[in-house]
Amino acid sequence: MANTIALAGKGGTGKTTVTALLVKYLVEKGKTPVLAVDADPNANLNELLGLEVQVTLGEIKNELRSSVPQGMARTDYIEMRLNEAIIEADDFDLVVMGQPEGPGCYCAAHSFLSQALEKLLRHYAYTVIDNEAGMEHLSRLNMREIGHLLVVSDASSRGVLTASRIARLIEPLQLEVDHLWLLVNRAPAQIPESLDDYVREICAQTGLMFLGYLPESEDIFKREINREPLLDLPLHSDVVKQSYRCFDKMLRGG
Ligand SMILES: Nc1ncnc2c1ncn2[C@@H]1O[C@H](COP(=O)(O)OP(=O)(O)OP(=O)(O)O)[C@@H](O)[C@H]1O
Ligand SMILES: [Mg+2]
Numbered sequence: 372m373a374n375t376i377a378l379a380g381k382g383g384t385g386k387t388t389v390t391a392l393l394v395k396y397l398v399e400k401g402k403t404p405v406l407a408v409d410a411d412p413n414a415n416l417n418e419l420l421g422l423e424v425q426v427t428l429g430e431i432k433n434e435l436r437s438s439v440p441q442g443m444a445r446t447d448y449i450e451m452r453l454n455e456a457i458i459e460a461d462d463f464d465l466v467v468m469g470q471p472e473g474p475g476c477y478c479a480a481h482s483f484l485s486q487a488l489e490k491l492l493r494h495y496a497y498t499v500i501d502n503e504a505g506m507e508h509l510s511r512l513n514m515r516e517i518g519h520l521l522v523v524s525d526a527s528s529r530g531v532l533t534a535s536r537i538a539r540l541i542e543p544l545q546l547e548v549d550h551l552w553l554l555v556n557r558a559p560a561q562i563p564e565s566l567d568d569y570v571r572e573i574c575a576q577t578g579l580m581f582l583g584y585l586p587e588s589e590d591i592f593k594r595e596i597n598r599e600p601l602l603d604l605p606l607h608s609d610v611v612k613q614s615y616r617c618f619d620k621m622l623r624g625g
């Protein structure tokens with residue numbers, strides 16, 4: 372779906388942080404309603420968005436294995452529970468996938484829930500999906516069509532190389548990605564020329580389009596240690612300004 376934006380990248384590069392900044396951007400630009408999806412089993416996007424999680428989709432899936440209340444159609448029950456799993460905030464909603472099913476997955480529950488989720492996505496102008504590190508799980512999401520895949524790297528040559536390896540997994544995983552972006556996060560104020568050259572070289576080789584650099588941010592650091600959400604970061608904060616420039620470019624498509 373054209374308006375699905377998924378985050379990928381190696382561990383700790385800033386996927387969840389960028390997801391929260393992107394939700395803030397979409398809301399402030401009036402590109403609403405927005406659905407944020409936390410697809411990382413070790414969910415923490417809710418904290419950066421200042422929301423509390425009641426129930427995850429994984430928990431609902433587990434419930435479906437055992438109990439559907441008597442006299443209630445399964446599809447009605449799923450829809451009811453799904454509505455309870457959607458956390459509503461001003462102008463955006465959040466849904467948390469939770470733990471993936473273990474061995475002996477009750478596949479009917481999985482497909483019921485995927486169908487319900489697919490129906491739900493149609494109600495939103497944009498869907499933003501935060502992921503765990505790596506790519507394999509993206510194929511587990513049942514969302515093969517992605518408008519923008521945003522690969523986040525740290526400001527190192529090895530980080531950029533890892534991002535390119537992630538980009539190369541799209542084909543074998545049979546994902547359909549319209550736009551493939553590279554975002555280099557936590558960049559120093561002065562970008563070393565050698566890094567900049569390498570970023571452009573890797574992009575030329577892989578089909579990644581370079582979205583830009585996000586600065587190392589004192590504002591993010593302070594909120595992180597105080598466990599505060601990112602949505603109220605001031606618009607004059609460097610990381611907000613820079614990220615908004617990147618997101619403008621992304622939604623323009625280049
Ligand atoms: N631009 C930035 N400036 C300062 N700190 C940052 C920046 N981006 C991310 N961080 C910090 O880096 C750490 C990792 O960020 P984050 O959790 O967003 O990464 P992630 O890729 O989602 O990690 P994981 O792979 O564990 O899900 C956090 O402590 C976050 O506050
Ligand atoms: Mg994360």
